[in-house]
Amino acid sequence: xxxxxxxxxxxxxxxxxxxxxxxxxxxxxxxxxxxxxxxxxxxxxxxxxxxxxxxxxxxxxxxxxxxxxxxxxxxxxxxxxxxxxxxxxxxxxxxxxxxxxxxxxxxxxxxxxxxxxxxxxxxxxxxxxxxxxxxxxxxxxxxxxxxxxxxxxxxxxxxxxxxxxxxxxxxxxxxxxxxxxxxxxxxxxxxxxxxxxxxxxxxxxxxxxxxxxxxxxxxxxxxxxxxxxxxxxxxxxxxxxxxxxxxxxxxxxxxxxxxxxxxxxxxxxxxxxxxxxxxxxxxxxxxxxxxxxxxxxxxxxxxxxxxxxxxxxxxxxxxxxxxxxxxxxxxxxxxxxxxxxxxxxxxxxxxxxxxxxxxxxxxxxxxxxxxxxxxxxxxxxxxxxxxxxxxxxxxxxxxxxxxxxxxxxxxxxxxxxxxxxxxxxxxxxxxxxxxxx
Amino acid sequence: xxxxxxxxxxxxxxxxxxxxxxxxxxxxxxxxxxxxxxxxxxxxxxxxxxxxxxxxxxxxxxxxxxxxxxxxxxxxxxxxxxxxxxxxxxxxxxxxxxxxxxxxxxxxxxxxxxxxxxxxxxxxxxxxxxxxxxxxxxxxxxxxxxxxxxxxxxxxxxxxxxxx
Numbered sequence: 261x262x263x264x265x266x267x268x269x270x271x272x273x274x275x276x277x278x279x280x281x282x283x284x285x286x287x288x289x290x291x292x293x294x295x296x297x298x299x300x301x302x303x304x305x306x307x308x309x310x311x312x313x314x315x316x317x318x319x320x321x322x323x324x325x326x327x328x329x330x331x332x333x334x335x336x337x338x339x340x341x342x343x344x345x346x347x348x349x350x351x352x353x354x355x356x357x358x359x360x361x362x363x364x365x366x367x368x369x370x371x372x373x374x375x376x377x378x379x380x381x382x383x384x385x386x387x388x389x390x391x392x393x394x395x396x397x398x399x400x401x402x403x404x405x406x407x408x409x410x411x412x413x414x415x416x417x418x419x420x421x422x423x424x425x426x427x428x429x430x431x432x433x434x435x436x437x438x439x440x441x442x443x444x445x446x447x448x449x450x451x452x453x454x455x456x457x458x459x460x461x462x463x464x465x466x467x468x469x470x471x472x473x474x475x476x477x478x479x480x481x482x483x484x485x486x487x488x489x490x491x492x493x494x495x496x497x498x499x500x501x502x503x504x505x506x507x508x509x510x511x512x513x514x515x516x517x518x519x520x521x522x523x524x525x526x527x528x529x530x531x532x533x534x535x536x537x538x539x540x541x542x543x544x545x546x547x548x549x550x551x552x553x554x555x556x557x558x559x560x561x562x563x564x565x566x567x568x569x570x571x572x573x574x575x576x577x578x579x580x581x582x583x584x585x586x587x588x589x590x591x592x593x594x595x596x597x598x599x600x601x602x603x604x605x606x607x608x609x610x611x612x613x614x615x616x617x618x619x620x621x622x623x624x625x626x627x628x629x630x631x632x633x634x635x636x637x638x639x640x641x642x643x644x645x646x647x648x649x650x651x652x653x654x655x656x657x658x659x660x661x662x663x664x665x666x667x668x669x670x671x672x673x674x675x676x677x678x679x680x681x682x683x684x685x686x687x688x689x690x691x692x693x694x695x696x697x
Numbered sequence: 698x699x700x701x702x703x704x705x706x707x708x709x710x711x712x713x714x715x716x717x718x719x720x721x722x723x724x725x726x727x728x729x730x731x732x733x734x735x736x737x738x739x740x741x742x743x744x745x746x747x748x749x750x751x752x753x754x755x756x757x758x759x760x761x762x763x764x765x766x767x768x769x770x771x772x773x774x775x776x777x778x779x780x781x782x783x784x785x786x787x788x789x790x791x792x793x794x795x796x797x798x799x800x801x802x803x804x805x806x807x808x809x810x811x812x813x814x815x816x817x818x819x820x821x822x823x824x825x826x827x828x829x830x831x832x833x834x835x836x837x838x839x840x841x842x843x844x845x846x847x848x849x850x851x852x853x854x855x856x857x858x859x860x861x
Contacts, residue, residue, distance in 0.1 A: 275768070275769045276769060276771060276772055277772075277774075277785065277789075278768055278769070278770065278773075278776070278789055279783055279789050279792070279793070280766030280768040280770065280793065281765070281766075281767050281768060281769065282766055283766065283792075283793045287794070287796055303799050303800065303803045304807075305805060306799075306800050306803070306806045307800050307807055308803060308804035308807070310800055310832065310836065311804060311807065311829055311832055312754050314749060314750040314754060314832055315746040315747070315749060315750050315828070316746075316749065317742055317745055317746055317749075319749060320724075320745050320748075320749050322719060323720065323749075324720065324721060324724065324750060327717065328720065332730055353725065383768070396747060399751060407807055413791060485748055487761070495798070499732075506728060506732040508728065508764055511724060511745065512727070512728050513724075513726075514724070515720070515724025515725050515728065516724070516725060516728060517723075518721045518724075519721055519725040522721070536718075537710075537714055538715035540715075541710040541756075542714070543717060544710070544713035544714060544716075544752050544753075544756045545756055545759075545760050545765060546757075547717075547752055548713075548752070548753045548754075548756045548757050548760050548765075549760060549765060549766055549767050551753045552757070552766060552767075553766075553767050563729060572707075578806075601771060602769060603767075603769060606767065606769055606841065625817050644770060664820055673752065680737075
């Protein structure tokens with residue numbers, strides 16, 4: 261077990277020294293495995309993992325969902341989502357910020373990435389909120405926080421990776437993310453209301469639109485609804501009736517979604533050949549880097565297991581007679597601390613191989629733990645000093661200091677913690693949908 | 698020289714892009730054929746595996762050469778102040794390159810083994826070892842790309858900025 265802990269420490273140091281995370285985990289994993297067995301076994305393990313991972317059928321979900329998100333983005337759907345949410349909420353105090361949260365949630369339902377959601381929505385929502393003299397603090401914070409929904413509402417690239425790492429059903433994970441995601445939207449809306457209650461000048465009310473205009477704006481978002489229905493509906497057997505009889509696997513759902521998004525973007529005349537090439541190349545690059553990281557994590561995980569780290573930790577738990585709940589609390593504290601330092605994906609890949617066996621042995625549900633981890637990762641995205649979403653906002657908007665954004669994010673951060681506590685107290689909120697779909 | 702470089706960058710992107718687009722079409726067609734004509738593409742799963750390997754490995758050398766791997770840049774400010782960021786980058790690139798030579802060689806051995814067994818894909822009937830050769834070759838190319846990156850950073854770092 262000591263070897264495992266040392267290995268974990270060495271990976272942390274190497275990663276901080278800028279060694280790419282895939283290589284740090286791969287190197288330490290392989291050397292550690294070698295010490296436990298021999299060189300030949302270790303190098304064969306690595307070679308086999310490289311060969312098998314690259315031909316992994318389930319892994320094809322990743323490029324297809326990324327592709328869908330990028331095509332949707334090119335189609336300009338984010339603008340319509342924002343216009344529709346705005347038509348209903350814009351006239352309230354803080355309404356534009358609330359519309360931002362809602363549009364982020366909508367975009368998250370077709371995009372699997374929090375950074376993409378934040379980057380896209382900041383281009384659409386920021387100019388509008390500036391026009392209505394929203395404070396920079398509230399405007400940027402609502403986008404940064406709303407963006408985090410991208411990895412919880414299905415499809416989610418992070419959930420796919422968690423599913424692959426732990427051999428948990430991706431379909432069930434997606435279903436489990438829906439209610440906590442909706443809860444997140446509600447709580448974020450409450451956080452906006454709180455912010456404008458404290459400082460009414462931060463979010464003045466906009467114009468009230470007549471109902472006819474509202475429905476007109478709503479009718480523009482059919483494409484999002486159609487895609488969501490196609491992908492998520494297909495995944496949960498909505499089309500599984502005579503004579504269609506189709507239930508999608510996650511890969512198929514992603515493929516249909518990507519194709520649908522491609523056709524929508526094409527039909528709107530917003531997709532040139534050069535755009536398509538750019539989208540395809542970007543997706544391939546992202547896929548390759550995720551793939552490298554996954555192999556590294558698997559190599560590391562093999563070492564951690566052969567070194568007996570999970571059993572060792574479990575031994576500690578029994579020796580000191582810790583209750584499962586205390587262990588979970590300790591793990592979450594570790595996550596929140598690591599989240600202050602590490603980028604979301606790195607954190608997930610580093611910790612899941614160590615914690616997952618322990619957590620499931622203690623009787624926690626694998627799906628539930630996946631959602632809890634993602635919620636904690638979401639929190640890390642807006643936690644100083646390296647909250648990545650805040651930096652995305654800073655990158656796109658430019659003339660706002662990260663300090664201002666972090667200050668504005670505080671109420672959102674607090675409701676995130678509340679949400680985490682709710683999900684810990686009521687696991688049924690996570691597990692209801694996956695059990696019934 | 699410039700055109701050769703441009704080609705070297707454009708080729709992997711074109712291969713991976715085409716494979717990705719094909720993956721999308723195969724998945725879509727498979728679902729459509731299955732639901733409407735009850736006739737799925739038998740080799741669909743095989744094709745998906747094959748295309749995934751092509752997508753990932755064709756861009757891996759380019760991604761590595763550009764320093765595009767996911768890494769943590771938390772201490773970059775500190776390293777910049779200490780003026781060791783370039784040295785660190787050189788060491789990291791060379792180390793990553795060196796690390797990949799053994800797996801590349803081992804993958805080749807496994808490919809040869811698969812060839813001697815005569816492994817073929819279940820539906821496509823294509824020999825598996827050709828794909829493993831490809832993976833081995835591209836792993837080696839990735840190792841070379843990382844080494845080249847390290848050397849260029851050491852000798853003429855300006856060259857990397859003008860990446861076509």
